[in-house]
Amino acid sequence: MKQHLISAADLTKDDALLILDTAEELASVADRPIKKLPTLRGRTVVNLFFEDSTRTRISFEAAAKRLSADVINFSAKGSSVSKGESLKDTALTLEAMGADGVVIRHSASGAPHRLATWVRGSVVNAGDGTHEHPTQALLDAYTMRRRLGDLEGRRITIVGDILHSRVARSNVLLLNTLGAEVTLVAPPTLFPVAVGTWPCEIAYDFDAVLPKSDVVMMLRVQQERMNAAYFPTVREYSRRYGLDARRMDALPDHALVMHPGPMNRGVEIAAEVADSTRSTIVEQVANGVTVRMAVLYLLLGGSEPAIGNSRTEGE
Amino acid sequence: MTYLIKGARILGGEARDIRMEDGVITEIGTGLAPKDAETIDADGLIALPGLVDLHTHLREPGREDAETVESGTRAAAAGGFTAVHAMANTEPVADTAGVVEQVWRLGREAGHCDVHPVGAVTRGIEGRQLAELGAMADSAAHVRVFSDDGHCVDDAVLMRRALEYVKAFDGVVAQHAQEPRLTEHAQMNEGEVSGRLGLAGWPAVAEEAIISRDCLLAAHVGSRLHVCHVSTAGSVEIIRWAKSKGWQVTAEVTPHHLFLTDELAETYDPIYKVNPPLRTKADVEALREALADGTIDCVATDHAPHPVEAKETEWSPAAMGMIGLETALSVAQAAMVDTGLLDWAGLADRMSVRPARIGRLAGQGHLPVPGAPANLTLYDPGVRRVVDPAASVSKSRNTPFAGLELPGRVHATFLRGRPTVLEGKTV
Numbered sequence: 001m002k003q004h005l006i007s008a009a010d011l012t013k014d015d016a017l018l019i020l021d022t023a024e025e026l027a028s029v030a031d032r033p034i035k036k037l038p039t040l041r042g043r044t045v046v047n048l049f050f051e052d053s054t055r056t057r058i059s060f061e062a063a064a065k066r067l068s069a070d071v072i073n074f075s076a077k078g079s080s081v082s083k084g085e086s087l088k089d090t091a092l093t094l095e096a097m098g099a100d101g102v103v104i105r106h107s108a109s110g111a112p113h114r115l116a117t118w119v120r121g122s123v124v125n126a127g128d129g130t131h132e133h134p135t136q137a138l139l140d141a142y143t144m145r146r147r148l149g150d151l152e153g154r155r156i157t158i159v160g161d162i163l164h165s166r167v168a169r170s171n172v173l174l175l176n177t178l179g180a181e182v183t184l185v186a187p188p189t190l191f192p193v194a195v196g197t198w199p200c201e202i203a204y205d206f207d208a209v210l211p212k213s214d215v216v217m218m219l220r221v222q223q224e225r226m227n228a229a230y231f232p233t234v235r236e237y238s239r240r241y242g243l244d245a246r247r248m249d250a251l252p253d254h255a256l257v258m259h260p261g262p263m264n265r266g267v268e269i270a271a272e273v274a275d276s277t278r279s280t281i282v283e284q285v286a287n288g289v290t291v292r293m294a295v296l297y298l299l300l301g302g303s304e305p306a307i308g309n310s311r312t313e314g315e
Numbered sequence: 316m317t318y319l320i321k322g323a324r325i326l327g328g329e330a331r332d333i334r335m336e337d338g339v340i341t342e343i344g345t346g347l348a349p350k351d352a353e354t355i356d357a358d359g360l361i362a363l364p365g366l367v368d369l370h371t372h373l374r375e376p377g378r379e380d381a382e383t384v385e386s387g388t389r390a391a392a393a394g395g396f397t398a399v400h401a402m403a404n405t406e407p408v409a410d411t412a413g414v415v416e417q418v419w420r421l422g423r424e425a426g427h428c429d430v431h432p433v434g435a436v437t438r439g440i441e442g443r444q445l446a447e448l449g450a451m452a453d454s455a456a457h458v459r460v461f462s463d464d465g466h467c468v469d470d471a472v473l474m475r476r477a478l479e480y481v482k483a484f485d486g487v488v489a490q491h492a493q494e495p496r497l498t499e500h501a502q503m504n505e506g507e508v509s510g511r512l513g514l515a516g517w518p519a520v521a522e523e524a525i526i527s528r529d530c531l532l533a534a535h536v537g538s539r540l541h542v543c544h545v546s547t548a549g550s551v552e553i554i555r556w557a558k559s560k561g562w563q564v565t566a567e568v569t570p571h572h573l574f575l576t577d578e579l580a581e582t583y584d585p586i587y588k589v590n591p592p593l594r595t596k597a598d599v600e601a602l603r604e605a606l607a608d609g610t611i612d613c614v615a616t617d618h619a620p621h622p623v624e625a626k627e628t629e630w631s632p633a634a635m636g637m638i639g640l641e642t643a644l645s646v647a648q649a650a651m652v653d654t655g656l657l658d659w660a661g662l663a664d665r666m667s668v669r670p671a672r673i674g675r676l677a678g679q680g681h682l683p684v685p686g687a688p689a690n691l692t693l694y695d696p697g698v699r700r701v702v703d704p705a706a707s708v709s710k711s712r713n714t715p716f717a718g719l720e721l722p723g724r725v726h727a728t729f730l731r732g733r734p735t736v737l738e739g740k741t742v
Contacts, residue, residue, distance in 0.1 A: 086624065086627065086628055087628060087629055088627050088628070106629065108629035108630060108631045108632065109502075109512060109513040109514050109583070109630065109631065110512065110513075110514070110583025110629060110630045111583075111629045113582065113583040114583055114584075114628070114629055114630075117584075128513070129513055129514075129631070130513035130514075130515075131512060131513030131514075132513065163510075166513060169511070169513060192509070192510030192511075192516075193505055193506065193510065193516065193518070194506050194507040194509075194510045195510060197507045197510075198510075198511075
């Protein structure tokens, strides 16, 4: 594995499978009365969040704490240049504090790349602008694999605002690495112009791809996109690209419905779909902690076994 | 002072001696006697007419932390230039006779090369009301090139009026072609790389749509249009078509658009962030061909200095622009001469003769012949050097060529017979 996890493209198939297998091992910890492992004792993980995201931050925080790492939460909203300290100065501060790992969420695409040039520790991208969110893709793959087994040849349909979605970018890359066949569905306005070069299929007609989908992953659509003329109205978007009960019925029986959250119920996903037995949405959240534990362990844990010395807990 | 240059290859031809007296080339031949002249050994060097840049940002007044007229023109001389145009987007904007005369005077005082201020087309480069173009034309700065560079004159009526108005004093409007709505929040060339990197795209059509419109406007009112920093293959086709109609359209290309591509954004290092953005390999090839066949008239640097902190950030808040004066000739050699697309005479035409003509600079852009003003650049095309930002003569360090090995080095520059650079060092 590389030193940092910035893009899903950083992961070879072996890397990705190692993370997913490690997460399987670590999942057993979640069922224990004491959920803590000593693996990262003495290591410092900084959660550097320039963008509000309580769910992702607490997921990383829980993951680091279950591995006994010291966790420092650093919230700094707004762009670095317009509001005080620059990212570089923040990075140098973290460096001085001896951060072994920095988990960064930032509104600017590429901020983790820049950070990685200024700190010695491992950088984990927790979502950068409209670029990538690799741990989301890992937890999605983990969730799919638990439900469906090996992802080789599985058909995954991702629907929504592909243009602005970091979740879509990371999922396309990772799922392709894992051998799945990805189809992206959106109105043409919400695809990047050169999406034809991506390792996936694209479609404008949601209904046509439903029957051959093993997984349908719905992405959040922000209402302000309507104001920029990406689509005429929220109702029209919902009619053409929303997942309602009728569309859910067109899915194969085994098919899963996923959503990275937060959901717009009634827009991209109907409440009855979100709450159905096909939905893995709550499971995804739980799996997020497990997968992030695996990532932090593999990036920071060195040669120590993940759970092998858990009996020393409480020393 | 009298100088005798011994054995320079004029425009890459046979070795000749060049005598310069009182600011003028007085004699060209072989085996010329030194008499009282200071002799300069130019064995192996190429003599070019002093280079002329239609497009620089010297940042003074207002951003003297990034560049001053003194430091910018010193960098220009180091790059072989004897005349530069200074864009109007200073603070305050060069939209009055007072500001353009200030910049012009600062250039005269520094003395490294001629400084020709570009006047803003609209007041405050806000795109609402014409600036006093006539006052700037009549001022001591004698402005002939007008531009809102950094901003596009996107209002079609204002653009038409500006094109018409400057005919009264043989002016030219230099357009920064960028349709503003198509480029809101734009960060880089829109294409495969922008989609992958999740950076908002700056589509080629935003440049091409404005160039198309402006060519038609210039034809309609019979005016001169100059297109700044052409960056796309599509723009080249439109300009080629406009020229085929006999319309008075000229165009420039930057060294960086002749050499670098948008894949450099993969590093997210804003040293590669510029407006218009770096494009694709196909665009670079089309731009080189267009410069070779004359569709694009000249190389202009768009030298855009920025302080370190404006580039040591994430990509999106970073400033756009690159410095280019000190590397322009080397990059042009690599892109055009070493590839066989232009010979040295052709490069002299594109980097001196034509830009001087577009800017209506009577004393610049003359090929080295007896009687011509002694504006000369002696250039060693045989050496190779690795670009070191720390060695910049410019106050700023934001060169995208840092660490690249480029051919050639300016050995000496003469401004009306007076050396501004000797032995590669500014005087």
